[in-house]
Amino acid sequence: xxxxxxxxxWEKREIGFHQVDINRFLEQYWSTLELAKDSTVFVPLxxxxxxxxxxxxxxxHVLGVEVSETAVREFFEEWEVKxxxxxxxxxxxxxxxxxxxxxxxxxxxxxxxxxxxxxxxDRAALVALPPDMRRxxxxxxAEKLPAKTQTLxxxxxxxxxxxxxxxxxxxxxxxxxLFEATCDISLLDSQPFDLRGVAATEHxxxxxxx
Ligand SMILES: C[S@@+](CC[C@H](N)C(=O)[O-])C[C@H]1O[C@@H](n2cnc3c(N)ncnc32)[C@H](O)[C@@H]1O
Numbered sequence: 322x323x324x325x326x327x328x329x330x331w332e333k334r335e336i337g338f339h340q341v342d343i344n345r346f347l348e349q350y351w352s353t354l355e356l357a358k359d360s361t362v363f364v365p366l367x368x369x370x371x372x373x374x375x376x377x378x379x380x381x382h383v384l385g386v387e388v389s390e391t392a393v394r395e396f397f398e399e400w401e402v403k404x405x406x407x408x409x410x411x412x413x414x415x416x417x418x419x420x421x422x423x424x425x426x427x428x429x430x431x432x433x434x435x436x437x438x439x440x441x442x443d444r445a446a447l448v449a450l451p452p453d454m455r456r457x458x459x460x461x462x463a464e465k466l467p468a469k470t471q472t473l474x475x476x477x478x479x480x481x482x483x484x485x486x487x488x489x490x491x492x493x494x495x496x497x498x499l500f501e502a503t504c505d506i507s508l509l510d511s512q513p514f515d516l517r518g519v520a521a522t523e524h525x526x527x528x529x530x531x
Contacts, residue, residue, distance in 0.1 A: 322451060322487060324388045324426055331389040337517050338445050339368060343375045346475050346525035350509050353527060354471040360439035365427050366446035369396035376442060377419045385422040386430060393422045432465045441472040448476050448488035463503035472528040479521035496526055504528040
């Protein structure tokens with residue numbers, strides 16, 4: 322899925338992935354990452370997720386990256402906070418209070434951009450990517466993130482004949498295949514999930530980069 326695919330989704334308002342409520346696994350399992358309250362949390366492919374506001378309320382500095390400027394503008398409008406906006410390399414940075422979102426391509430981020438990161442929250446980012454991009458995403462996280470970064474990863478699994486991605490079905494073995502060379506992996510929970518009419522399972526993993 323190239324950026325244009327997603328820009329069109331936002332333009333056509335095909336954003337069924339956006340959650341009105343805070344993710345249940347985020348509320349339940351975030352504390353198991355044992356991050357300092359004021360540490361920086363990276364949210365790749367963040368959309369306009371309200372989960373970023375929840376993370377900020379916990380005291381974290383939040384750094385998101387999102388290709389759609391529409392999504393980022395809507396995030397701040399819905400939060401009712403006016404962001405400051407500046408160019409940062411190949412990105413446009415929107416920031417207010419303790420949340421900064423970089424508008425641009427995740428794959429253009431450098432290790433320097435994420436050098437302060439201690440935690441990652443991935444909900445519907447990995448599953449948004451087709452297999453070849455998914456491998457690049459896994460490798461690039463490992464290459465760019467500081468050692469010992471802790472991640473809460475939320476993925477979906479469903480019968481392959483039930484629907485086409487995105488979101489793509491990613492089972493527990495596939496997550497292990499992508500991350501076991503670079504992370505300690507713990508499966509925290511698996512619960513039934515209604516994926517817009519398709520019976521799915523939502524998995525929560527803790528990944529600790531080695
Ligand atoms: C399935 S949505 C998930 C959004 C958010 N994580 C959530 O839970 O609501 C995937 C998001 O990633 C963005 N995206 C896709 N490819 C991207 C890329 N290469 N760089 C930055 N953002 C990207 C899309 O615009 C979309 O908002």
